[in-house]
Amino acid sequence: MQNIGRIIKSERIKQNMKQKVLAEDICSTSYLSKIENGNKSPSPEVLNDLIARLQINLNYFSQENEEQIMANLYENYKSIVLTRNEQAAKDKVNHYMNFEIRFDEPKNFYYYNLYLFRLFLVSKQPLDEIEHFLTAFYAMEENLDNRQSFIYNVNANIYHFRKSNYIKALSYLESSINLLPSIQLEDWERADYYYILALNYYSLNQNLNALNYAKKSSAIYESLGYFARSVDCKTLIAATYIQNGHYASAEQILEDTSLFCHQHQLQQFESLLSQNMGFIFALQGHAKKAITFYKKSYNAKTEPLSILITIHSIIKEYSKLNQEDYVRKWCEKGLDLIKENELTDTTTTYLYHFEIFKMKHQLIPFEEKLIANAIDHFQRINDIKNVQKYAILLGNLLYEHHEYKKAASYFQRSTEAMYQLKYINKWEDLT
Known part of the structure; x- marks a missing residue:
């Protein structure tokens, strides 16, 4: 089995096991290192002892055609990245986690795990369940070619971005800029990269860079017919104008994007666009106008966690207007929504928001x-x-x-x- 060394190394890293621990009483650490790097084929006795200690069942590894599996995985990877469908990502993760592959081609071993890493990220798995991918690739980074390194950097960026470590996240993307001339990317991959780069620059208030890459990404997505992804970029462009204080430009972008959505039957963005329009008026001190748009967003939403975002926005505007009765009403709406959907464990943030706003308006006693x-x-x-x-x-x-x-x-x-x-x-x- 040509790839047994990589299987052993990958499983050892996943289990957070040191080479010394795995090799103990079986072989020398240097011998194990040669096996893992493909420089030495283990004897049957050593191989059996290593896989027994790692509790690897080689029958668990798929016998399907390697190239066909990789072709199917790539199509799934592409589709899920472009649609950002969390449920589809979860389904495919579960599917691919039910077997392993005896890779004969080293490049396929790396691509397989890189694609799976991204699917885990799209599926919004808890970060501690994804960390083993980051650890494994960090250990194997020197074995990656430029295209694999590029995909790894994108994945590592998303991981650290989700941890709100924006500077570290951006460092991975910027290190990939030098790789672009040496690799062949499909247009959708380039658009995906530009969008992620724009999002990172926006999060760090680097607005000129954010606008530049968001516009590039939007143009590519639109030319390819991925209109929903183009809307994501247009919304980010509007958010960047808002962050810069260019409210009129942001409002115009959102109005144009609303027409674009109507033209391409993208009704799912109605709530997002209304939310952003409300935010523009909120920042300009027009609380009543902001509430009108926030309520429009609220009425268009169905997903509980997303509804909580809008409820919180409405509460903030009524708070500015010192309308305590409405602050109470919407805080209770939010708290009831959490209880009804059993969201308590995942919405600590909103529990705090709602209770503090009630306290601010003396609807409940002050509690330091x-x-x-x-x-x-x-x-x-x-x-x-x-x-x-x-x-x-x-x-x-x-x-x-x-x-x-x-x-x-x-x-x-x-x-x-x-x-x-x-x-x-x-x-x-x-x-």
């Missing part, structure tokens, strides 16, 4: 610990904007209660969060 716990929660999930927001609120509330020392500590924490948002460490670097 609740807001402090919320700040710690947002720090853990690296949501620094909400760390700053609620640290300021708690500082103000403590000040009103004459708890001046505690108030000062939270104002300091809000300042530290502001530094983190600006990606600076020193006062001198403030501009």
Whole structure:
């Protein structure tokens, strides 16, 4: 079996086992290293002992035609990346995890795991269940060719982006820019890369780069007929204009995108476009107009977690208007939605939002610990904007209660969060 060394290495890394541990009482570590790198074929006795320790069942490995499996996997990979269909990704992950392949071609071994890595990411699996892919490829990175390295960097970027580690995520993409001239990418792959790059630049407030790559991606997707993906790019362009304070340009983009969606029968984007339009008016201080668009978005949504986003947006606008009755009403809507759909374990963020807004408007008694716990929660999930927001609120509330020392500590924490948002460490670097 030509690929047995790679199978052993991959399984060992997945199990977080050191070479020394696997080789103990079976062979030397250097001998195992040669087996894993394909420089030595193990004797039958050594092979049996290694697979027994790793608990590998070689009958579990698929006997199907290797090239046919790879062709099918690539088509599934392409389709799922382009549709971003989480359920389809989960189904295919389950399918491919039910067997392994005895790869005869080393390149197929790497591509197989790279494609599977991306499917795991699209399926929104918990990151701790995906980490073994990152660990394994980090160990094997020197064996990858340029195209494989490119795909690995994209996957690693998405992984770290989901952890809100935007600077580290971007470093993987930028290292791939130098690979582009040396590899052949299909147009859809290039569009996918440009969109992910634009999203990273947007998250780091690098708006010119974000606009440049979002426009490039949109043009490619539109020329290929992937109109839904083009809408994603157009929405990101609007968000970038919003971030820059160019509200009129953002509004025009969203209006044009709405017409584009109508032309191509993409009704699924109605709620997203209304949400973004509401955000534009919210930032300009037009709370009533913002609420109108947010309610339009709310009425178009069916997915509970997405509905919670809009409920939170509506609450913020009623809070600005000091309309306590509506703040109470929409907070209760959000809390009821969480209970009805048994979402408590996955919506800690919104539980905090709704309870804190009720507290802010004195609909429930002031509870310092609740807001402090919320700040710690947002720090853990690296949501620094909400760390700053609620640290300021708690500082103000403590000040009103004459708890001046505690108030000062939270104002300091809000300042530290502001530094983190600006990606600076020193006062001198403030501009």
